[in-house]
Amino acid sequence: MSDPRTEQIAANLADVRDRIEQAARAAGRDPAGLTLVGVTKTFPVQDARRLYELGVPDLGEARDQEARVKAAELTGPRWHFVGRLQRNKAGSVAAYAALVHTVDRPELVRALANGVRRAGREPLDVLLQVSLDGDPDRGGAPAADVPALADEAAATGVLRPAGVMAIAPIDADPDEAFAALAAVAARLVADHPGAGIVSAGMSGDLEAAVRNGATHLRIGTALLGGRPPHPR
Numbered sequence: 001m002s003d004p005r006t007e008q009i010a011a012n013l014a015d016v017r018d019r020i021e022q023a024a025r026a027a028g029r030d031p032a033g034l035t036l037v038g039v040t041k042t043f044p045v046q047d048a049r050r051l052y053e054l055g056v057p058d059l060g061e062a063r064d065q066e067a068r069v070k071a072a073e074l075t076g077p078r079w080h081f082v083g084r085l086q087r088n089k090a091g092s093v094a095a096y097a098a099l100v101h102t103v104d105r106p107e108l109v110r111a112l113a114n115g116v117r118r119a120g121r122e123p124l125d126v127l128l129q130v131s132l133d134g135d136p137d138r139g140g141a142p143a144a145d146v147p148a149l150a151d152e153a154a155a156t157g158v159l160r161p162a163g164v165m166a167i168a169p170i171d172a173d174p175d176e177a178f179a180a181l182a183a184v185a186a187r188l189v190a191d192h193p194g195a196g197i198v199s200a201g202m203s204g205d206l207e208a209a210v211r212n213g214a215t216h217l218r219i220g221t222a223l224l225g226g227r228p229p230h231p232r
């Protein structure tokens, strides 16, 4: 494919990879330890396919209704669910997601575990989402609740606690927020050695995330362009 849209996305991807590499080098980290998750929400499945074919095997979506259609049409990528998750959508998400980033309450642990059993699939990797500012709109559990949530996930036998995720608070210093997340991550990995993923960093703050130990960067706008404003 070399239509103009593909060329534009390829150029954006080169810029993003460059930013990631420079941030890694500045932090004394190996860029190979960083996973780029291309967030394709609101963009057509054709754009998801372009990213995949340009060499981005990890794609992220935020709404089940949209994600399940794309995941059915495009089966090559590892689909990441990064949006706020409703209990009644958990069964659907459990069928196609490779990694759910947004587990923040016990009812989601139970609903996802039921979904995995119903789908008869391999155990599902989940991240515990941490609230760094207590804003209920953005989701996330208080840091103090994370160890118990991880234990509950592991106890299901069908969910594997794989790490933590956070969204930096608006109007706060992302370095401070991601440093707080790193402390939660260190505590979690002491209990669950396989839970080393730190999902942090979006288009505007990926450098701060890399400085503070992120392993997974969720990048939308810098790859695909602006989205229509999100209705609240």
Ligand SMILES: *Cc1c(COP(=O)(O)O)cnc(C)c1O
Binding pocket: 039, 041, 062, 082, 083, 167, 201, 202, 203, 204, 218, 219, 220, 221, 222
């Ligand atoms: C949309 C979204 C992203 C991508 O954000 P950009 O600023 O467009 O890079 C990352 N994480 C989550 C949870 C999102 O909903």
